[in-house]
Amino acid sequence: MTKLLPSLLVASGLLLTSLPHQAAAQLVPARQWDKTFGGTSDERLADAQQTSDGGYILGGHSTSNASGDKTQPSQGSADYWVVKLDASGTKQWDRTFGGNNFDHPNALQQTSDGGYILGGHSTSNASGDKTQPSQGGEDYWVVKLGADGTKQWDRSFGGSGADYATTLQQTSDGGYLLGGISNSGISGDKAQPSQGGEDYWVLKLSATPLATTPAPSRLALAAYPNPTTTAFIVHGPAGTPYQLLNQLGQIVRRGRVSSQRLDVQGLPAGLYLLRNELTGSTSKLVKQ
Known part of the structure; x- marks a missing residue:
């Protein structure tokens, strides 16, 4: 009987050790399917x-x-x-x-x-x-x-x-x-x-x-030439106040529609927005 006891203890230990592994194996999700969808690009x-x-x-x-x-x-x-x-x-x-x-x-x-x-x-x-x-x-x-x-x-x-x-x-x-x-x-x-x-x-x-409900009509100002390296001519109703904003939404120029050009020579190259202050509408301008 004394000789059998260690063997029984070892056997029961192996059984108890194996049970959590079997339970864990049952919890691992099995792949049911996989699919790929796409066209010729990204x-x-x-x-x-x-x-x-x-x-x-x-x-x-x-x-x-x-x-x-x-x-x-x-x-x-x-x-x-x-x-x-x-x-x-x-x-x-x-x-x-x-x-x-x-x-x-x-x-x-x-x-x-x-x-x-x-x-x-x-x-x-x-x-x-x-x-x-x-x-x-x-x-x-x-x-x-x-x-x-x-x-x-x-x-x-x-x-x-x-x-x-x-x-x-x-x-x-x-x-x-x-x-x-x-x-x-x-x-x-x-x-x-x-x-x-x-x-x-x-x-x-x-x-x-x-x-x-249609979106409200908002008059956008135009500017030419676009793109430019020096200055834009802003077109719209005379006297309309406008802002020129950079890509961070910061105002870098202000003015009113007139015969005077919008000078951008000192600004870095990139995309800008010409905003009509009366309506909030914007037009995209490019400084080269």
Whole structure:
């Protein structure tokens, strides 16, 4: 009996030691499937959500034309690209949305009506799928889709600087909360001044007027030649006050529309915004 006791202790110890390993092995998830989706250029996934039908919705940006899994052509340099999958990861449909420049989605969500809401940033003017002009360097761009991926409406929000939407959420009243990063001062759709380099910027949107209410008309000033190395001639109603802003939203020149040229010789080369102080509208100018 004495000789059997150590053996029994060792055997029971091995049994007890092996049990946690067996339990742990059962907890390790097994790969069920993997899928790759793309076109002939670059695609970057930004967000993914499970949908009410047990499938999935994917959102990111694409620089590809119609190719591979992408069935629609590019609208500009980069577009929103949305892909709907079933529960097994098989593609059901894909949609491309964009303007004539860079459009990058950062967040998406299935909405209570079975459709989808996308939020990101855009440097496009009104073109392609984008119905409103750019307010500054980058603007928030919100796109609402139906259950089949058809666009229902879009809206742009921004100030004179750079505004990047990074998150969105449908709210209990059927509206939307949109949030992100902004370095814009009071301009365009931004009602409060910047607190520093970059700030939170949060917008509360209503449920339905976005689909039916057109954006107010805002007169933008023009300047020629564009680009220039020395000076712009500003065109618009005589006496209209304007500001010239750099890419940080800082005012670097001020004036009024007249025969006098806007001298930019002392400014570094780059992109600037000519802002109509009466309407908040902006035009992009390039100093070489």
